[in-house]
Amino acid sequence: MKKASLSSLKENNAALIFQSLRINGPMTRAEIARETRLMPSTVSYITNLLIHKKVLKEVGSEDVSRVGKKGILLDINYDDFLFIGYDVGSAYSRVIVSNGKGDILYSKRFSSEKNDKLLKQIYENIKIVKKEFNIIGIGMAFPGYIDPEKGEVIRSHNIDISNFEVKKVMKKEFNLPAYVDHNTIMMARNLISNNSHKEKDFCIINIGPGIGVGIVSNGKILRGYKNAAGELGHVTVNPEGRKCNCGKKGCLETESSSKAIVRNYEEISGKNLECDGSCESKLVYELAKKGDEKAIKAFERAGKYLGIGIATLVNILNPEKVYIAGGVSNGWEFLKGSTEESYNQNIFYANKDVTIEVSSIGEYLTACGAATYAFEKYVREELIP
């Protein structure tokens, strides 16, 4: 049995109790102690504190008692424990309100602004949601180079933002704690937290206007020395390829992202889709579905380089599975053939049986991951003084 310490372990113990209630539903104090292997006195101390803070509530008594007296069931006060999950994308953003159990109470998707206008858009959306719901904290997912400890977007080429101190700004503007991370890490977190994936070693590749990968190794997210692991979009797959906005040439992002698919189509067909670099591969997907061979070729070209990128990733990490997510995954039927062909040409034989599949969890994945992350961080960092 774990020994209670009222200092350093307190917050971890609260997190343990929360996680157990989230997975198992209402439980008595005795059941919580058994489930978490914490001392009953620790469970009583923490649960009483959390009931006082209206974070936990009593929800009746158990049906049958093992010791004569029926125990009182406790549960998380989900209705008053709401978090914003904000997925800031370069083309589209999504705001959700979730109750930490993963139920979505509000959702809105809209075109993203850029730079200063984007910041204004973020404030406005949070203001609207905050008026309507009793929000406890904010989880925000961004593309680019993020410092999750400081809660700062250091640089994001795709949304043209630098040194955005999200955590500080949200505290000042809304008096709410904010938790920030990379969008693909939020995706991976959602898969881990909700126990929806049994693999302990997997990768989830987010393909939209940018490309990133969330890497999970032995059940834990792999972040690297300075939180910059997972920049699959800037792995060189075509040394003679297009110029990337990172300054290099032929990055995976310039060859296989949604923008790249649009550009492929424009180059192959000689047509201009007239969207000033802001339109999505959805237009090309619609054409491909109608049998437009040039649109199909645009996907096949992207798949050829995507296969090289995935093979590089798999050769280094040897995951059990690679999930494909993000807007471009909708067009997987047109990418699959050429991706698998080039993957098989570039994969080391020991990794031959690694499977690639489209994630079954839809477009809410990142925003839900951000809300779940905020919930978990809040429980660890803010609940117990």
Ligand SMILES: [Zn+2]
């Ligand atoms: Zn690049």
